[in-house]
Amino acid sequence: MADFVQKTTVKTAVRELASPIADVAAFNTIVQSVIADNPFACVAYESAGVNHAPVEKTKENYVAKIVYQDDDAKTVGSDSLKFNTIAGFNAGPTALLADTAFIATHGGTAVRDSENETFSTTLKCRDPNGEIYMVTFGRKSVSLTSYSDDAIRTRIETWADTVTALA
Numbered sequence: 001m002a003d004f005v006q007k008t009t010v011k012t013a014v015r016e017l018a019s020p021i022a023d024v025a026a027f028n029t030i031v032q033s034v035i036a037d038n039p040f041a042c043v044a045y046e047s048a049g050v051n052h053a054p055v056e057k058t059k060e061n062y063v064a065k066i067v068y069q070d071d072d073a074k075t076v077g078s079d080s081l082k083f084n085t086i087a088g089f090n091a092g093p094t095a096l097l098a099d100t101a102f103i104a105t106h107g108g109t110a111v112r113d114s115e116n117e118t119f120s121t122t123l124k125c126r127d128p129n130g131e132i133y134m135v136t137f138g139r140k141s142v143s144l145t146s147y148s149d150d151a152i153r154t155r156i157e158t159w160a161d162t163v164t165a166l167a
Helices: 024-037 086-098 100-106 150-160
Strands: 011-016 045-047 050-052 055-069 075-083 109-112 118-126 132-138 141-147
Touching (some): 011 150, 024 055, 024 086, 024 132, 055 086, 075 086, 086 100, 086 109, 100 109
Antiparallel strands (some): 011 141, 045 050, 055 075, 055 109, 055 118
16 A cells, blocks of 8 residues: 655644734734735735735634623623624624614623624735745734745744734
8 A cells, every 4th residue: 555655844833922912903004014015025926827916815804792781790691793804893893882772682781892802814925935825813813824934934923023012
């Protein structure tokens, strides 16, 4: 019988943040700076006849949290609202908090639970060496996946060290 022979070494690295990114605006500033400034020195490429930018956003996920509290500030209900855009993340909870009939069904006062909200964005990058890898920014961590060249991790780590929110 033939054996499987390893052809590549694909790695994953995660940086857990000392404290969560403050809010979605600060989060978006970090993500947009990577797209605009390309600090990882990614390169444009063509695949299957499609041109790709050096850094592309491939996935976004924003979860707003609402808790319903009784007169003693005890939680009597909760909602999680998932959006794939920041605009939805900002508008959705506002609309829900204005819906007094819906809020009444929970029997409490609706309060936005900003501390427990989550957001993540995945960026796809092509290294000059030809590797395509992903960088996922979350509120509490940054993940680097699908890379094999340690110089990629070093480059991203060096950049992240310069971003206060990513400490």
